Amino acid sequence: MPISIETDIYNYAQQVLGEESIESIEHFKHPSCRRDVVEFILVQKAIKLGGLNLEYDFVLGDYDARNIRLIQHGLLLISFDSIWLNEASQYANDVFISEPVIRDGEFYAGIYVAPNKVTELTPKLKNGISDLSFVTSEAWHTDIKTLTALKPKNLIIEADWLVMAKMVSIGWVDAMLAPFKPALPFEYTGNNYKIRAIDGVKVALQDSRHFVISKKHPLGNKTFKALQKGLKQLRQSGYIERAYKECGFLNPLVEDWQEIKAKLD
Known part of the structure; x- marks a missing residue:
């Protein structure tokens, strides 16, 4: 079963798994862990728990934008990344x-700025974000809406x-x-940002x-039923919430922080 997966996500997942298997892993407190790594493991675990054994042939590359089109046309069974x-x-x-x-x-997101602008920009958030300029991705529909x-x-x-991170980092x-992230400080660092x-x-x-x-893939219906069954078990056991919390996506460290919430139609 060919499954396209981002190269870095696959590699991070192998680090997080270590000696564990998809079936045995219980905890996600690892510096390489993030939401999409949790989901790479979660999908496989849920489908197996739901009673379906699939053999995956992972094709590594940069597939993020193409995956949904492949799923729509039945050329890819499932995305291992939630949307x-x-x-x-x-x-x-x-799609199912x-x-x-x-x-x-x-889920809550952080407001990330250049480190040398934290002191200057923090007071401007007293009345929401109307005094700040933002950049976001064309693919992040919910972020754009919010x-x-x-x-x-x-x-x-x-x-x-x-590009977005560099624009913020240099102050454009x-x-x-x-x-x-799972632990303080909440920072992202890379080449030139x-x-x-x-x-x-x-x-x-x-x-x-x-x-x-995919509804058009021959294994679509069977896989969907197994996934739903497995996700129900993982939700009831507390596994899903724990996994996202341990990787930092649902972050207990910000529970008491001030919430900025949009009024959506």
Whole structure:
């Protein structure tokens, strides 16, 4: 069963698994762990728990934007990366939509800025984000919807995460939304960029996240039923919530932070 997967996600998942198997892994407290790594493991675990044994042939590369089109046309069975319901609903004729793995109202993003601008920008957030300029990705439908409703000073739409991080880091734009990491400090660092979350504030992203499975793939219906059955068991046991919390996507460290919430139609 060929499954396309981002190269870095596959490699991070191997680090997180270590000596464990998909069936045996219980904890996700690892520096390489993030949401999409959890989901790479979660999908396989749920399908197996649901009674279906699939053999996966992972094809590594940069497939993120193409995956949903391949699933729509039955050329790919499933995406191992969840998507927002806001986006999944657009493809409802062609895909099965799983039970939510991230429930509506469960997820908060941080407001990331250049480290040398934290002191300057923090006071400007007392009345929301209207005094800050933001950049976001054209593929992040829920982020765009949320930010638009919150009315920043300016909203720039980009295609590439790295470009966005560099724009914020060098001060071309004030801020961007990104997930919190499992531990402090909440920072992302790479070649020619460093961004840091402003302490004490979080933005509510009001949507749920789901896996999608192709209705046109010969194994689609069978896989969907197994996935739903397995996800139900993992939800009831507390496994799903624990996995996302341990990787930092659902972050207990920001529970008491001020919430910035958009009024959506």
